[in-house]
Amino acid sequence: MLAGAAAIFGLVMILLVFSFRRNKNSGEEEGQIRVWIIGLGLAFPALVLGALLAYGLVVGERLLPRDGVNLVQVSAQARRWEWRFTYADAPALETTGVLHIPAGRPVDIAITTADVIHSFWVPRLAGKLDAIPGHTNTLRLEADAPGTYQGVSAEFSGAGYDAFAFQVVVHDESDWAAFLQGQPE
Amino acid sequence: MRALERHRKLTAIWASETGFKGWFSTVNHNDLGRMFLFTAFFFFIIGGLLAMLIRVQLATPNSAFAGPEIYNQIFTMHGTVMMFLFAIPTFEGLAIYLLPKLLGTRDLAFPRLTAYGFWCYAFGGTMLIVAMLFGIAPDGGWFMYPPLSSAIHSPGINADFWLIGITFVEISAIAAAVEITVSVLKYRAPGMSLEKMPIFAWYALITALMILTGFPPLILGSVLLELERAFGLPFFQADLGGDSLLWQHLFWLFGHPEVYIIFLPAAGVISTVLPVMCRTTLLGYGWIVSAALALAFLSFGLWVHHMFTTGIPHLGLAFFSAASTLVAVPTGVQIFAWIGTMWKGRPELHLPMLHILGFFVTFVIGGLTGVMVAVVPFDWQAHDTAFITAHLHYVLFGGFVFPIFAGIYYWLPHFTGRQQFFRLGELAFALVFVGFHVTFLAMHWVGLLGQRRRISGYTPEDGWSVINLISSVGSFILAIGIAMILIDVLLHIFTARRSCRNPWNATTLEWAMITPAPAYTFASLPLISCRDPLGREPALATALARGEGYLGVPREGLRETLAVDSASGRPEMHVLYPANTRLPIVMSAVTGLFFLSLLLKFYWTVPLALVGVIILAWRWVWSLGLRDDPAMQPVGHDLTLPSAATAERAPGWWGSVFLLTANGTFFGALLFGFAFLWTVAPGWPPPVWFKPSVLEFALGVAGAVIAPLAMRRAIRKNRAGDTPFSNVLIALFGIAVLGITCAALMMRAPAPTSHAYGATLLVLGGYGLFHATVAALMSGFLATQMRLGFTSAKRRAAFPIVALWVKYASITGLIILSAAHLPGMLS
Numbered sequence A: 001m002l003a004g005a006a007a008i009f010g011l012v013m014i015l016l017v018f019s020f021r022r023n024k025n026s027g028e029e030e031g032q033i034r035v036w037i038i039g040l041g042l043a044f045p046a047l048v049l050g051a052l053l054a055y056g057l058v059v060g061e062r063l064l065p066r067d068g069v070n071l072v073q074v075s076a077q078a079r080r081w082e083w084r085f086t087y088a089d090a091p092a093l094e095t096t097g098v099l100h101i102p103a104g105r106p107v108d109i110a111i112t113t114a115d116v117i118h119s120f121w122v123p124r125l126a127g128k129l130d131a132i133p134g135h136t137n138t139l140r141l142e143a144d145a146p147g148t149y150q151g152v153s154a155e156f157s158g159a160g161y162d163a164f165a166f167q168v169v170v171h172d173e174s175d176w177a178a179f180l181q182g183q184p185e
Numbered sequence B: 001m002r003a004l005e006r007h008r009k010l011t012a013i014w015a016s017e018t019g020f021k022g023w024f025s026t027v028n029h030n031d032l033g034r035m036f037l038f039t040a041f042f043f044f045i046i047g048g049l050l051a052m053l054i055r056v057q058l059a060t061p062n063s064a065f066a067g068p069e070i071y072n073q074i075f076t077m078h079g080t081v082m083m084f085l086f087a088i089p090t091f092e093g094l095a096i097y098l099l100p101k102l103l104g105t106r107d108l109a110f111p112r113l114t115a116y117g118f119w120c121y122a123f124g125g126t127m128l129i130v131a132m133l134f135g136i137a138p139d140g141g142w143f144m145y146p147p148l149s150s151a152i153h154s155p156g157i158n159a160d161f162w163l164i165g166i167t168f169v170e171i172s173a174i175a176a177a178v179e180i181t182v183s184v185l186k187y188r189a190p191g192m193s194l195e196k197m198p199i200f201a202w203y204a205l206i207t208a209l210m211i212l213t214g215f216p217p218l219i220l221g222s223v224l225l226e227l228e229r230a231f232g233l234p235f236f237q238a239d240l241g242g243d244s245l246l247w248q249h250l251f252w253l254f255g256h257p258e259v260y261i262i263f264l265p266a267a268g269v270i271s272t273v274l275p276v277m278c279r280t281t282l283l284g285y286g287w288i289v290s291a292a293l294a295l296a297f298l299s300f301g302l303w304v305h306h307m308f309t310t311g312i313p314h315l316g317l318a319f320f321s322a323a324s325t326l327v328a329v330p331t332g333v334q335i336f337a338w339i340g341t342m343w344k345g346r347p348e349l350h351l352p353m354l355h356i357l358g359f360f361v362t363f364v365i366g367g368l369t370g371v372m373v374a375v376v377p378f379d380w381q382a383h384d385t386a387f388i389t390a391h392l393h394y395v396l397f398g399g400f401v402f403p404i405f406a407g408i409y410y411w412l413p414h415f416t417g418r419q420q421f422f423r424l425g426e427l428a429f430a431l432v433f434v435g436f437h438v439t440f441l442a443m444h445w446v447g448l449l450g451q452r453r454r455i456s457g458y459t460p461e462d463g464w465s466v467i468n469l470i471s472s473v474g475s476f477i478l479a480i481g482i483a484m485i486l487i488d489v490l491l492h493i494f495t496a497r498r499s500c501r502n503p504w505n506a507t508t509l510e511w512a513m514i515t516p517a518p519a520y521t522f523a524s525l526p527l528i529s530c531r532d533p534l535g536r537e538p539a540l541a542t543a544l545a546r547g548e549g550y551l552g553v554p555r556e557g558l559r560e561t562l563a564v565d566s567a568s569g570r571p572e573m574h575v576l577y578p579a580n581t582r583l584p585i586v587m588s589a590v591t592g593l594f595f596l597s598l599l600l601k602f603y604w605t606v607p608l609a610l611v612g613v614i615i616l617a618w619r620w621v622w623s624l625g626l627r628d629d630p631a632m633q634p635v636g637h638d639l640t641l642p643s644a645a646t647a648e649r650a651p652g653w654w655g656s657v658f659l660l661t662a663n664g665t666f667f668g669a670l671l672f673g674f675a676f677l678w679t680v681a682p683g684w685p686p687p688v689w690f691k692p693s694v695l696e697f698a699l700g701v702a703g704a705v706i707a708p709l710a711m712r713r714a715i716r717k718n719r720a721g722d723t724p725f726s727n728v729l730i731a732l733f734g735i736a737v738l739g740i741t742c743a744a745l746m747m748r749a750p751a752p753t754s755h756a757y758g759a760t761l762l763v764l765g766g767y768g769l770f771h772a773t774v775a776a777l778m779s780g781f782l783a784t785q786m787r788l789g790f791t792s793a794k795r796r797a798a799f800p801i802v803a804l805w806v807k808y809a810s811i812t813g814l815i816i817l818s819a820a821h822l823p824g825m826l827s
């Protein structure tokens, strides 16, 4: 995407620079309109954008929640300025500030809020999704490898917003089982 | 009569009072345009200083410069000041100053309204700045999302300043938009048909229409949020049947078109200035007009792309993503038409041209990153990071500030009658250009590294320190550059040497006059037969000064002009403007009292202010009445025209049509909100439904049907020579009945503070009551005029205007009553 954008930018700049040449042979107004407006103004963006749009939709499609096998369900509730996570597989368990999930399995995170709008964002795992009062939004993500990932709330929420972050700990299979048993770490 | 004598006579008729007292009573577009621009740049400096504070704060990690409480006010005010107090008013000021001159007429359609708009803007803006000086400025971000901005989470008065101050400023924008629309459509030189209009007029017209349809949703949102904050009507509270998403819809329904409302006037400046800089004409005039129109339409279908992360259904995402990329096509048409213009001509690197080149570089990058964030998966990563802030500045600074600087340098000789002397401008441009790109390229970068927007600090471990420092250094270079431009302009105003009349060799009409522009603009009005009148007839200016055009003979104390048929530009009526008056400033002060009372919760002064507004408005229109039938007016060249007071569609009628367009959008947004809450909000159905009443409904419907019919009858009888006093009274009666049923709806709305359903019914009823009251007052006004002999078969202009408002109140009243009563009756 970046390369394409750079190419288009380069093209426009070259056209600008060349317009300062003295001996241009530009021809009739009719022809100019055909080249500049219909060709470069209409057809060119339409083509580029069509391609880009198709790409975006296809990729977007892949990121959407689908009926996964082996699905893990967790809930994330935000409040100023703390995230609380609960787990469908272990109803008694609640963690604050740290979300635990297993590696290699699709996870559905049901995102809600107890006060204002927040946004759940773990840059290395998925795009962001908002927590909106009265609504539940579901984010599907899948972590390939165990480890610790940083997450932040990405919707302005007042004075404590700067430090409003959380962590996602991704476990391998045995750790995950242990965690659900109530012995985290 | 000699040219000089004509100049003296006309100046005596049109000039404002001398000295600073003149500012308060002037209604002349020359003065008001300059006052608008001056005030807007004053706010630009404030917004710029706030930007510097932001960059100081972010320059180093763990900055101790301002705590989050203060920092949140700083960036909220920066965004708010720039968008509402700088960008939009700059457009208004430029359009107000230029349009009559470009269109070959003497003033805008409603001079007193221009003044009223200016004072509303000045007072509303002052309210916000005063709040900031006291440290109680809004702090919820420039889009003020509830519930963060609701009473529970923002208990102070800060948010109220935003909601009320901005609404006040928006009223001014609506006033200016009505003014601009009617002026472009009706107030042009004879012969200037639509396709002979200068391109800037097209852009101004389209922008004004967008303001009329884009701003009402935000005004509605602000009214609802303020009602929630002040009286506990829960429109945005999820547990009481409201939904905070409704605010996001209303806000972005305004916010996205806003971006184009800012860009289009700038594009108008480019389309005007660029061909002159290239010694040629604009390539593809018709294409550009169509592209701008397409952009205007499309921009109303895009607002959801600001809400991609709110959990919008997938199909919705696909649709709005497609629409958002589509909008790049008409933008592309304009860009390439401009580059084509450059190829067609011989570009010369004067100062305005430098800024246009700055525009090209910056705006194209902004457009490309914009297309990137329209791709949904990318937006999910970039949303709410510094990448977005950087993108938005490329679009706003590139798409607005650079073109406006180009315009300022281009028209400066027109404002002052002087010629550029110092060469500070070139250096200043270089600093601005370099500073801007350093600042915001760095912000793109740090955004991709994950820095969120609106944070007041970060830690060294984040690894953003160096980039932020670079960005802050860039912003100071930028600030020095802007300061130099302002100094350059001031030096120009006070010291430069006199310039010749048309320094750029432009072909548009504004250069066919002495500079600085005289209060009356044209000594006589030209007859237009092509798009570049000065190009075809370089001596036009002297011919007009010699009185060879229309209305070349000044008449004692009369500010005269012509209005034309919208499409063909055929002269249609003779218009007399009102003279200098303090009515507008007094009226906007009383309007301000109304808003201030709401803000400070002095509720007993609210009705006082309302009565004050009514009395002043009454005086305002009353002064237009005529005791005797006006004669046909000779306007020169053997042409006589009827007076506007005898027109079926007088300027006031046109103004009403466009005011009601804005009003209808407001009403439509309100209905949308009702439907949205009903179908999407959690917490429905409400615990109690409204009890429908067949009697109330039937009475209201009867009133709403009788009133417009009676008005129609009144128009017919008046035309036939009768005095239809009784018909107007019947209309008044019908409207009053409608108003009473709306009041009953308000009284019986179930528990408005405990569920959004009742709250919305209350607001709907209030809307109906308000418009019934306005229509009733207007009917009463007309009846009084008739009694005292101010109307006749000829002096009929007031009838269709009142009929229009009566019809509007009836239709909206019918919809309101149906929305409240019918669901219960049918089930």
Ligand code: HEM
Pocket (backbone or CB within 6 Å): B048, B051, B052, B054, B055, B075, B076, B078, B079, B080, B082, B083, B087, B141, B142, B143, B389, B393, B396, B397, B400, B401, B439, B452, B453, B454, B455, B475, B478
């Ligand atoms: C004069 C140079 C300018 C500089 C250095 C500057 C700098 C900034 C910075 C650093 C932010 C980010 C605040 C944050 O998210 O932490 C910001 C936000 C913003 N700026 Fe500017 N800006 C400038 C001019 C403008 C102009 C001309 C406009 C509009 C016409 C504008 C509109 C905005 C808006 C709408 C925001 C978002 C505020 C919010 O998040 O609520 N800025 N600006």
Ligand SMILES: [Cu+2]
Pocket (backbone or CB within 6 Å): B255, B256, B259, B302, B303, B305, B306
């Ligand atoms: Cu947008």
